[in-house]
Amino acid sequence: MTAYENLMAFARETQALSLIAGRLEWDQETMMPRGAAPQRGEECAAIASVLHARRIDPKVADWLNALETEELDGVAKAQLRHIRRSHDRASKVPAALAATIARVTSQAQGTWAEARAADDFAAFAPTLEEVIKLKREEGQALANGGDIYDAMLADYEPGTTGAQLEAMFGALRPELSVLRAAVLAAEAPAQLTGTFDEAAQMKLTRKLAKAFGYDMTHGRVDKAVHPFSSGSGLDVRITTRTNPEDPFNCFYSTIHEVGHAAYEQNIHRDYLLTPLGEGVSMGVHESQSRIYENQIGRSRAFTGWLYGEMRDAFGDFGIADEDAFYASVNRVSDGYIRTEADELQYNLHVLLRFDLERALMSGDLQVSDLEAAWNDRFAADFGFAVDKPSNGVLQDVHWSVGLFGYFPTYSLGNVYAGCLHEAMRAALPNLDGQLAQGDTSGATTWLRENVQTHGGLYEPREVIANARGAEPSEAPLLAYLKEKFTGIYGL
Template sequence: MTAFDKLMAFQRETSALGQIAGRLGWDQETVMPRGAAPQRAEEMAAIEAVLHARRSDPRVAEWLDQAAPQDEVGKAQLREIRRAYDRAVKVPADLATAIARTTSAAQGTWAQARADEDVSAFVPVLEEVVSLKRQEGEALAQGGDVYDAMVEDYEPYTTGAQIAAIFDEMRPRLVALRAAVLERPEPAALTGSFDELTQMRLTQKLAVAFGYDLNNGRVDKAVHPFSSGSGLDVRITTRTSETDPFNCFFSTIHEVGHAAYEQGIDRDYLLTPLGRGVSMGVHESQSRIYENQLGRSRAFTGWLFDQMKDAFGDFGIADADAFYATVNRVHNGYIRTEADEVQYNLHIMLRFDLERALMAGDLQVNELEAAWNDRFKADFGYAVDKPSNGCLQDVHWSVGLFGYFPTYSLGNVYAGCLYQALRAAVPGLDAQLADGDTSGATAWLREHVQQHGGLYAPREIIRRASGIEPGPEPLLDYLEQKFSGLYGL
């Protein structure tokens, strides 16, 4: 075996162990008994110790120095292995293990605090998480910006300053559009009761309609919807509310976007660094374009309206046009995952600024609730009514995902670029979506984005697929056109 062959065999074993760790996480959020949390924390810490040892194994450096890849794919594999190795060796093993143990336990503490509306119960464990993640960020940054080092985990080759510049460009047009829309009459909201088992049956149908392969996946319920796994085992979760089936349906479509990306990657890359999505921003581009540009389109909501009538009978919305307006209703609300397209990115900007301040030490954890509430009031014009609608609503910080939140909005930006190209490439798109057929869109995304996995850097894959330099203009143009039409602006 050549050095390259030895390196790739070692990487496949490491990736397989990583998938096992991911499956433990899936189990914890779906079916694990609550009382098992302390043991699961030790299990996660144990497997992280093994993974960290492999990721920082000195043999990896030797193989990297000796490897001679013969093609573009081999060079990309080495690029990603070297990037991961250079990061792994900077983080002490005991710190990596402590983070895994603490974040596993913190997830359960967050869920209970959220249910109890008790921020004080969550503050001590979040302080531990923040302290550990700061230590990790300092180790990775080696004198540079701690938050930049964290962003690198989720959006390689991107800095906090670059993200802030994109957000500064987006904010004025988003705020102006929101102000104009909120001056207009609000479409009717969905009311009534919707059987949750019926929601789950319809959500399975939606998952399949968007190309999710249930032979290699499954749909379960969790407190916070997520997608887990890659390759031949890619699972998603959703959640139900008796009064809000849209939460279930569009969470499912969103997570199917993530899952379809992983299922669509070239199988030759299975269990290698290229065998997963290249970044969370590109991942979010898939979930957001599935959920919004496709799932909330006039064409597709017409089909969904008929499906809901078949499933629930008359549910109080007169026709498909009224249903389209209801699906895309711009309204006051607290929850990021339930936010309309106009206001969603403002929720992300709030979290981005707060977590940057936490990592810089400019904001302390015991000040977070007040800082969140003040910023929310300033940005949205009304007060947070309870912690589960405020700083306890998201799971991300409890599990140490600092640097993750901005990738949601980067995903929206990338989705805007992709959708512009998609519409030009698939001229019959609306007619297909009106029949519940997403295959034209999803096949284009699979060909131009998904199959490549980690072969190209994040901005490069968007540039190749869309034909333009990634930027927020296509997204903002799409939003202004869509909501000007909906609200008669």
């Protein structure tokens, strides 16, 4: 076998083991008995040690060095780019530290869940301090004297820096604040009321998943506290949640996660179990979930179809017609929870977290001051006070599992989705006619061909630039939001 063949065989085994680790995390969120958490922490640490050892294996460096002068095609060069990046990063992190982080964050997830249920941030604070200490140690190893937060961000959005995001988000925040104030000062659309059978919600949510192209022969829909997507290739699973008073939470969480899952399911099968066989970055990943959920799923055309489906499932639920339903789906209202936030205010929730976690990583903000800092920023951005920790600093799982650098990719994904929506609309002039029939195939096919099939073949910004025909910018997202909410609220 050639050096390239040996390297790719080794990489496929590593990728398979990584997916097994992901399945452990899926099980922890959906099926695992609560009392199994300490053992699961050891299991996660063990597999993390195996993966870390494979990623820094000297054979990988030998194969990479042997291929430096080889003539390779574009796909092979992209495979090597990912393998080299992973090898270089893993080689900077001591194996003991990688295992400790896996063990502590697995156990911290349970501690966070208990503290959240008890609305007791103080009970979680010591664990969070330990996680941050370990992640800063990892960041220092990765940064090699550079910016710790940038080193962490590279795990989720290679090629992007905190300073770049700060500039982009700095352009978003004032525009969103002005639009938010105008919308909330206007008369609000009718709000959905009543109770909606949770079994009927799950039945319709599975229909929605299929309508958006989710392949149930290679996936499944389960319930979890925090909706997520897990896996790639031939086994891509999603979770959702139900609330008898809020079926939109179930339906749009599902559509959102289907966007993630469709990305993984639609990557070219030639890349299966290779570094190219998964989404290239969390920002690009989030662009798929957000464009599925918002620009497609909350569009006037698609909500017209969904209105009929909901009447079939639940009978008369008090919304007079399709126009009123569209306005209700897109209703802007005050709320604490990021995952339940309307499309207009969602990014303000993300920018809050981005600024706070950068300050935590730099040492400018201490965990002892985090709850107060969160509450102050929330009041400044949203105009009312946080009532309890589960609606504030304890609402998200991300920091407990060490995902620092992850939050900004949500808003970056929204920016990317704005760019893709602009290009997709130009390419598909009859899109609304299809969506009005519940047919998303035009949109999902366009996204599959222009984004999803490539997997990790291109760099993140390159994927969006190729699809759009121009570099990514926040301008299309802002234009879309202004046009949409100005129309709904009659501004």
